[in-house]
Amino acid sequence: MPELDQRVITGLLTTRLARTRGRRLILVHGKYVMGGPEEFTVPAGDGSRRRVRIAHATSVLGLTTAWQDHLATEAADLLVVTTDVPGERISLDLLGEMVRSQIIAVDEVDIVKQLFGASDLDPRMRRDPWQWLPAALIAAEPDAAQGGWPQRGAVLTLDAAMRALVGVRLGLEGVYEGGVSVDVDALLAWSRTQGGPERLAGLSEAERQGITEWLAQSAGEAAPVLLRLALQGRGAEATALGVLASVMTDDAASADAAVALGSVFGSGSRPSELRAYARAVEGSLTRWIGEASGRGPQSEDARQRVVDVIQQADRLADHAHLTASLAGNPFLPSGFQARLHQLADALPEGPRAAQAAWEHVAEHQLAALLYPKRVELARMAVRLSRWLDTPDPVVSSVGQAVRAHVADWGWVDRALAQLWVGDGEAEPALAQAYRTVHDAARRRRALLDEAFAARLQPWAQHATAGQPEETFPIEDVLRKVALKLAEKRPPLVLVLDGMSSAVAAQLGEELTGAGRWRELSDDGRRAAAVAMIPSVTVISRATLLCGRPVSGGQGVEKEGFVAFWKQHRHEAVLFHKSEIPGPAGQLLDSRVVAAIASDAVVGVVLNTIDESLDHGQQSSLADWSVVRVKYLSELLNSARGQGRPVVLVSDHGHVLDRTGPEVGPLAAEGVESARWRTGTVPGEGEVTLAGPRVLENNGQVTVPWTEEIRYTPRKAGYHGGAALAEMTVPVVVLAPSATLAPDGWSELPRESVQPVWWDADAGTSVPARAPAKAVKKTGQGKLKPRPQEGEHVADDAVEVPVTPAPAAPTLGQQIVGTKIYEHQGKFVRKVPDRKVVAAVIDALDASGGTLSLAAVAAAAIASGGRTNTRPEGFVTVLTRLLNIEGYEVISLIDARTRVRLNRETLREQFELPKENE
Known part of the structure; x- marks a missing residue:
């Protein structure tokens, strides 16, 4: 005899009330559940509701008594009696009162159709193994406040019914309405919810089995593993266990590892299921990591979710003795550490092995999300390894050395500074590998400083502005750079006091990398000037801003800056530290904003870097970004808004203190500053300089060329000596548009700024x-x-x-000489000269397949292309010429800032013979 509850009775009555014909007694075959409500209302089909009373009787006498009791009360409209009394034993009196004069047998299928508003059901729901489903759907129907089951149209399919049932039974929000699919992502989230797995455990065995089998078909082979874990009370660690299951996806996995994993999951999981589960979990983690890479609360939630899972997975792996077997896992923190350990082993083997090991580190799924600084530090070590593998650099003159420093050796300093700070989480082997590379590069750099000091000594005796040697003294920066820019638009001159070539390399890379700023040059390279001697602010900054050798403070700088520009028929204004900040609610003083909006040349001195040398930590000087230089972002944005070019320039560079607290200042005579003195007898690591560029002590000072000497108490860094990092003044010229370039100037490609060893794929x-x-x-x-x-x-x-x-003809020359290229040209307006297209193809090919837009334009111009060609427009023409039938030979990547060439597709589309033929 079936057990009936309020939901079944309600569904049954809803299909029968329209045919009661005034009768008020309904007999139903079955037994009403104990504890169920005795009275309730049901919809009548016309918008009204009828009140129902429920009773159960096991005999004809009981049926008669229940009916007589019902007649004696006004409480309910209908009486429903559940019973197992055969129909032939019912008296005629009762038959006359009964709806349809018979005992109604419950048809669960009819009730389900009514609940879902369907005229028919999927035939499979009437047969094994789905006969349990109609009763489960009736029992699981959401209450009226939730709107009941969603209406499914003419036919209720098996999948729609199961999706609805699973959504309600497991508590998967949005699933039973049909808006959310049931996939592994949803199940993994469910497994971590409070009480979610308990819902599954509370179902009948038939329903649990049916849900598990359906999920295996719809959500994949991973679902049964997840549900078994949930039933075992391990839902909270199900995702972490999926990471461990990746042992089964490794062809090299040992038998011991498989046995250990089997002990974790139990005997119920097949290897194929575990492999599917591992792949599903890795897919979910990859999506979570992508979500965590954004911004906002949702990204923070995703990040925390990832961190919780991978930390839990690492603990479970350690407990199961699987850490070694999972060393190659791309998600586990221990796997990331293992990759760093491989890098430590590879660094002594040379740059190729080191690069391959670093790429393996960077490919770890958590590298960019959780360990970006550690990955970048490892990259710096590999970069230094490549630099150490290049031919020994040479210092032939002061001018050549300064240019080489801003173009090459300053990038070495950038990597050295970060490697000196090191990785606080590095294991001893990795820390030692970093230290070995660092020390080797420092020794090589020290030789360059020593050679530079030897050249600086005779040069200082006669060097002045306008000398025929290709030296660029600091007093010429305004005349040779800023004055040229003013021909098109008055520039904003930003003096970053103490900015070294290493800092300029990082700032320039950041500012031009996003495509908002274009770097300009008059000779295809970043400019570099030579500081005054000693390279201290009071001398070198005043000389820079006045355009002539001079010593003085802010008053001298203001007067000299205005006088220089007045001499060249431009108004000018210079702002110092205290004049930059605005009142509450304004980032910049209104006078600064107004000046930038005017037609005057504007100079602003920013002291962040120089002040960090005095008060900052050494680690804070190893890594510079635009936001770390106070007011730099705001000033750049203001200049960009007014269409102004910008000159980023320093007055001198700096060296960092790497000696350690145990090394004190050098005892010497005539100490005037941290890095210069008046004594005339140089010691080891020092040089005496004299001449017109020495503006202290009557034209003669003694300064250290090695970074390891200081004369005053310890600080984070110093300036004033004769090291390359102090004497080199980087000059970075930026413009919001290349149209602001003076005559004879052009955009400077990124490939021409950074040294070839900086990136492994650089050509x-x-x-x-x-x-x-x-x-x-x-x-x-x-x-x-x-x-x-x-x-x-x-x-x-x-x-x-x-x-x-x-x-032999180059690749580009071969392409433009084909019949296919000639045919393509018939459909393109204003086809560039063939030698221009060939040169660009060859430049892309030589660089490994990618170049910046600026580099592509430079290659075109160098081969005779038009100097006013827009890089984006030129690349568009190239795509029309080379992308045949939609195949991407040429494409824009990295937010449309770089151009990529697919060499293999190019050769195939233009039918060039295979290269080995």
Whole structure:
């Protein structure tokens, strides 16, 4: 005899009340559940509700008594009696009162159709193994406050019914209405909810089994594993256990690891299920990591979810003795540590092995989310490894050394500064590997400082502005750079006091990397000037801002800056630290904002870096971003809004204190500052400098060239000495548009700014102008090759053109010589010259397939292309020429700031023979 509850009775009556014909007694075959409500209301179908009383009788006498009692009360309209009395034993009196004059048998299928508003059900729901489903749907119906079951249309399908049932039974929000799919992501989230797994455990065995089998079909083979874990009370660690299951996806997994994993999951899980479960969990974690990479509360929630899971997984792996077997796992923190350990082993093997190991570190799924600084530090070590593998650099002159420092050696300093701070979480082996690379690079850099000091000593005796040697004294920055920019638009001159070449490298990379600023140059490289001697603020900054060698404070700087620009018919204004901040609610003083909006040349001195040398921690000087320089972002935004070019320049660089607290100041005579003194007898690591560029002590000072000497108590960093990092003044010229470039200037590609060893995939830099093909001929008539960067050539050398030997056609030349290219050109307006297209293809090919937009434009210009060509427009023309039938030969990547060439597709589309043929 079926057991009936209020939901079944309600569903049954809803289908029958329209045919009662005034009768008030309904007999139903079954037994009403104990404890169920004896009276309730049901919908009548016309918008009204009828009151129902429930009773149960096991005999004809009981039926008669229940009916007589009902007639004696006015409480209810209908009487429903559940009974097992056969119909033939019912008296005629009762039959006359009964709806349809018969005992009604419950048809659960009819009730389900009514509950879902369907005219029919999926036929499978009437057969094994789904016969349990109608009763489960009736029992699980949401109450009226939730709106009951959603209406499914003419036919209620098995999947729709199961989705509705699973949504309600497991508490999966939104699933039973049909708005959310039941996938592993949803089940993993459910497994961590309070009480979620208990809902499943409370179901009948048939219903549990049916739900499990359906989820295995709809959500995948991973679902049964997850549900078993939930039933075992392990739902809270189900996701973490999925990370451990990745042992089964490794072909090299040992038998011991498989046994250990089996003990974790129990004997009920098949290897194929565990592999599917591992893949499903990894997919969910990958999506969570993507969500966590954004901003806002949801990203923070996703980040915390990831952290909780992977930390739990690491603990479970350790408890199950699976940590070693999971060393290659791309999600576990222990896996990240294992990759760093492999990097420590690879660094001594050379740059190729180190690069491969670093790429393995960077490929860890949590690298960018949780360990970006550790990954970047590892990258710095690999970069230094590549630099150490390059030919020994040479110092041939002061000008050459300063240019080389801003273009190359300052980037070494940037990596060294970060490596010196180190990784506080690094294991001893990794820390030692970093220290070995750091110390080797420091020794090499020290040789360059020593060689530079030897060149600086004779140079200082006669060096002045306008010397024929390619030196760029600091007093010429305004004349050679800012004054040129003013021909198009008065610039904003930002003096970042103490900015070294290392800091400029990082700031320039950040500012141009997002595509908001274009770096400009007049000779295809970043400018570098030489500071005054000693390289201290009171001398070098005043000289920079006045445009002539001078010593003085802020008053001298203001007067000199205005006077310089007045001499060149421009109004000008200079702001110092106390004049920059605005009142409450304003970031910048209104006078600064008004000046930038005017037609005057504006200068602003920012002291953040210099003050950090005095008061900051050494670690704070190792890594600089734009937001760390106070007011820099606001000033740049203001200049960009007014269409102004910007000159980022320092008055001098700095060195960091790496000696440690146990090393005190050097005892010496005539100490005037941390890095210069008046004594005339230089000791080891020092040099005495004299001449017109020395503006202290009557033109003669003694300064250290090594970073390890200081004369005053310890600070985070110093300036005033003769090291390259102090004497080099980087000059970064930025503009919101390349149209602000003065005549003869052009946009400076990123590839021309950073050294070739900085990135492993960097190819040959693309020059802004075509290099002259020539050799040097000395006065004695001898020929020798054009010198490379760092080599010195006698001043009497003259260039003699040399015709190069015939060479095989380049890839670009082969492409533009094909019939297919000629045909493509018929459908493109204003096709560039063939040699221009060929040169760009070759430049992309030489760089490994990617170049910045600026580098592509530079390659085009160098081969005779138009100088006013918009890089984006030029690349659009290239895509029309080279992208045949939609295949991407040329494409824009990285937020449309870089161009990528697919070499294989290019050769295939233009039907070039295979390269090994």
